[in-house]
Amino acid sequence: MTNASGTSGPGPGPVSPAYLDSASSEPLHPAAREILLAALDQGYADPRRLHGPARSARLMLDNAREVVAGCLGVRRDEVTFTASGTDAVHRGLLGLLAARPQGGGTVVASAVEHSAVLHATEWVAGRGVTTTLVPVDRLGRVSVDDVVEAASAGGVSAVAVQAANHEVGTLQPVAEIGGRLDGVPLFVDACASAGRLPLPAGWSTAAASAHKWGGPAGVGVLLVRKGVRWQSPFPGDDRVDERASGFENVPAALAAAAALQAVVAEREELGARQSALVDRIRQRVARIPDVEVVGDPGDRLPHLVTFSCLYVDGEALVTELDRRGFGVASGSACTASTLEPSHVLAAMGVLTHGNVRVSLTRDTTEAEVEGFLAALPEVVRGIRAEVGL
Amino acid sequence: MDADLELDCRGMLCPMPVIELGRRLAEVPIGGTVAVLATDVAARADVPAWCRMRGQEYVGEDTADDGTPRYVVRRTS
Numbered sequence: 001m002t003n004a005s006g007t008s009g010p011g012p013g014p015v016s017p018a019y020l021d022s023a024s025s026e027p028l029h030p031a032a033r034e035i036l037l038a039a040l041d042q043g044y045a046d047p048r049r050l051h052g053p054a055r056s057a058r059l060m061l062d063n064a065r066e067v068v069a070g071c072l073g074v075r076r077d078e079v080t081f082t083a084s085g086t087d088a089v090h091r092g093l094l095g096l097l098a099a100r101p102q103g104g105g106t107v108v109a110s111a112v113e114h115s116a117v118l119h120a121t122e123w124v125a126g127r128g129v130t131t132t133l134v135p136v137d138r139l140g141r142v143s144v145d146d147v148v149e150a151a152s153a154g155g156v157s158a159v160a161v162q163a164a165n166h167e168v169g170t171l172q173p174v175a176e177i178g179g180r181l182d183g184v185p186l187f188v189d190a191c192a193s194a195g196r197l198p199l200p201a202g203w204s205t206a207a208a209s210a211h212k213w214g215g216p217a218g219v220g221v222l223l224v225r226k227g228v229r230w231q232s233p234f235p236g237d238d239r240v241d242e243r244a245s246g247f248e249n250v251p252a253a254l255a256a257a258a259a260l261q262a263v264v265a266e267r268e269e270l271g272a273r274q275s276a277l278v279d280r281i282r283q284r285v286a287r288i289p290d291v292e293v294v295g296d297p298g299d300r301l302p303h304l305v306t307f308s309c310l311y312v313d314g315e316a317l318v319t320e321l322d323r324r325g326f327g328v329a330s331g332s333a334c335t336a337s338t339l340e341p342s343h344v345l346a347a348m349g350v351l352t353h354g355n356v357r358v359s360l361t362r363d364t365t366e367a368e369v370e371g372f373l374a375a376l377p378e379v380v381r382g383i384r385a386e387v388g389l
Numbered sequence: 390m391d392a393d394l395e396l397d398c399r400g401m402l403c404p405m406p407v408i409e410l411g412r413r414l415a416e417v418p419i420g421g422t423v424a425v426l427a428t429d430v431a432a433r434a435d436v437p438a439w440c441r442m443r444g445q446e447y448v449g450e451d452t453a454d455d456g457t458p459r460y461v462v463r464r465t466s
Contacts, residue, residue, distance in 0.1 A: 290442065308438075310407070311407065314403075332431075333402075333429075333431045340430060341431040341434060345434065349434070349441070352435055353431055353435055387408050388412070389408060
């Protein structure tokens, strides 16, 4: 994030910038930092070799797997460390397709899946795999009946439904869907919720991403339920875990596990505190004229809130908030790398411009939230005044 | 679809087409219609969302002669 207050001379910003974009990446958890520094010195060797340093690395990797399995409530042999959350998403979904002997078929996915899921389905579209997108309601939620009905059509190879939406926070009815799929495997993208909320039941494969919970970047977690037919969709490798490829990042995996353990231990208290702050933001932001807070107000992620401001340019909004020391994300087209508006907001039927996503870190203070709430109405008013509205 | 007022927002980026709509809706009487011609893809989501937020009626989408999407709104208040 740009350090606005450090570079721009006298301005209205607070003394230190407030990073309100944990849904993009949570700062490294202190528990992870300690472990990472120690593991960097001890976890360098190839965990597949038979000498002492290799045994050390192998022990760390097995330990990381054990901790992650315990935190997520899954078996050790269901956990694979991947190169990223995106890699885990790709392997989790595409591995279900690769295991189907007949190949091809249809993927049923919610219309609000992360782009990693949509990129995976686009990638296999050329190989005869079609995708059926299930629409969502105004809150961004799929209906269980709609998903089950789409999945019961002939030739469906896999269903993909996220645990929680990464842009608006709405939780999806994953466990109910999983319970009614009648043999069609379910891939659950849990990247937005893992660590913060328990993993929902019902998945055949699932994906999570360590830097979203305060672990280091470059560590994803792929879960493959025991007994589920899964085959690597990518070239194989001869590593510790046949479901992944490439040399294991042992220190980062161990640090990711340490962060997850710490986050799970503190999530009840932290989640309640974050959720109360999000409630406050939702109430106060809704008072600004022509601003709509979107996503489910109750059944949602604890740390995230999204709203859209009518007649406001998203890029101007994010830039001006940054100048005042607040780092936020936006789903508006003019702020995206793609120049397309957020497919999540469009599927919900809510305004795609003037969009802001605020997501709290574990260290976000009440004062930072109050500072943001004090600055926002003025920023919105200023941008509207420039276009005469 | 016929409209009482055509707003040519081709080439404008979001949120300009919706800003134009907001500025100029009052030029048609209550019950009248405004068509927004917009090449920006965000307008497809944003014009109906604007109608919902402002209590106006979204009539639907068709295409102008040159293929540009055209979004029609009826003023209800």
